[in-house]
Amino acid sequence: MVKLVLMHKAGSIYDDLPDQVYDFPRQYLKAMKEAVGDWIVYYEPVKAGPRGYFATAQIDRVIPKPDQDGRFLALIRPGSFLPFDREVPRLLDGSPLESALTALDGTPLTGGLDQSAVRRIPEPDFARIVDLGLPQQLEEIEARRYDPRSFDMAEGAQAFERPVVERLLRRSYRDIAFRRKVRDAYDYRCAISGLRLRNGGGRPEVQAAHIRPVEHGGSDSVRNGLALSGTLHWMFDRGLISVAEDCSILVSRNKVPADVVDRLLLPGGKLIPPRDPTDAPHPENLRWHRENIFGQTAPGDVAW
Incomplete structure (x- = not known):
């Protein structure tokens, strides 16, 4: 399995519903098949708006698109889609969040891969983007929002860092x-x-x-x-x-x-x-x- 970045913009001419299905051409079929059962992050292209990375989801299966030769549908696993609490910018301190898009000096590479609608992403890059968009301590952040004393008793305790996927599957976290x-x-x-x-x-x-x-x-x-x-x-x-x-x-x-x-x-x-x-x-x-x-x-x- 492999994790992916999927490019999506609101009002797309394709049959995309980020929480249900992603429409893509044959050139990305190999990567999409490799991602079945794994997680992806959605990314808004520069020309479509300012959001950058904005959600995550899990690929359930890939099927041919009915009545349209050369196109396929990646079906999103029900209950897996989750929008980021805060949208993640394309660049952080001038550097891309994807290592494959980063030059040796930390500046963005241009052309080629960054224009790809579907691209593979290493586990550390995926975890970093999700942690920025869906913070580990989101439950505590919400509790403290209106009552700073909510976690006073836990002051000084070391926070337990749950693995990213475990967090994404936890119903209490998703509800918040x-x-x-x-x-x-x-x-x-x-x-x-x-x-x-x-x-x-x-x-x-x-x-x-x-x-x-x-x-x-x-x-x-x-x-x-x-x-x-x-x-x-x-x-x-x-x-x-x-x-x-x-x-x-x-x-x-x-x-x-x-x-x-x-x-x-x-x-x-x-x-x-x-x-x-x-x-x-x-x-x-x-x-x-x-x-x-x-x-x-x-x-x-x-x-x-």
């Missing part, structure tokens, strides 16, 4: 990474009520909801998330509310009293979009929720 990205995408505002509430210590009350649950094949992509208040998160998970294709809020009217709807929903009944349009909920995730969750709660299961 997902929550941080989704809440930030919506500026800590509930996407349905429009409220931005904080407790006395400044901690945001808004939560991060998976549109398609992880246990049902959903990913930790921001496009599979919504920032919701606790009550609306509960209602969304139980199918009492959902989101239409045009981002109108759908309500199971036979289960939710009208006065509750009036108190919780914004006038106009539309979902508030994230600050960056590329983080908007993917239509397929919303469709899945409408078809599999919305309206499924039995009337007797809800009490007001």
Whole structure:
């Protein structure tokens, strides 16, 4: 197996969905087959934007692209995609983070490999990029964010450094990474009520909801998330509310009293979009929720 860097830009003309599939030509087939079962990092090309390295995922398998000779699809292992908490720049102190792109004097090499949409990356380079994008101590960073005393008892203790892949697979770590990205995408505002509430210590009350649950094949992509208040998160998970294709809020009217709807929903009944349009909920995730969750709660299961 081998780790790879995959070049991707939002709005690509190819059938790329970073948390699901990567579309590539035959010239990269050998490298992609070698990477099956291993991890990759996504990289935004210079002409597409400023992000640099922005996510990681695991290749599950490679198949020919239906009805298109010479092209193939790398399928992403369900539940493996994870956006970086902080995007990693292409250069650090003037030097590339990939050794294969670095000249002997530490300056960037130009042409050739750095233009390749798929390129192999050594384990140390992969670990360094992931550590920069998803810090080892992310859980502690989040806990200290609103309560500096959270880890006072552990002061002076040596932090246990988990292997990179172990960290990427740990559900508690992934939940925190997902929550941080989704809440930030919506500026800590509930996407349905429009409220931005904080407790006395400044901690945001808004939560991060998976549109398609992880246990049902959903990913930790921001496009599979919504920032919701606790009550609306509960209602969304139980199918009492959902989101239409045009981002109108759908309500199971036979289960939710009208006065509750009036108190919780914004006038106009539309979902508030994230600050960056590329983080908007993917239509397929919303469709899945409408078809599999919305309206499924039995009337007797809800009490007001």
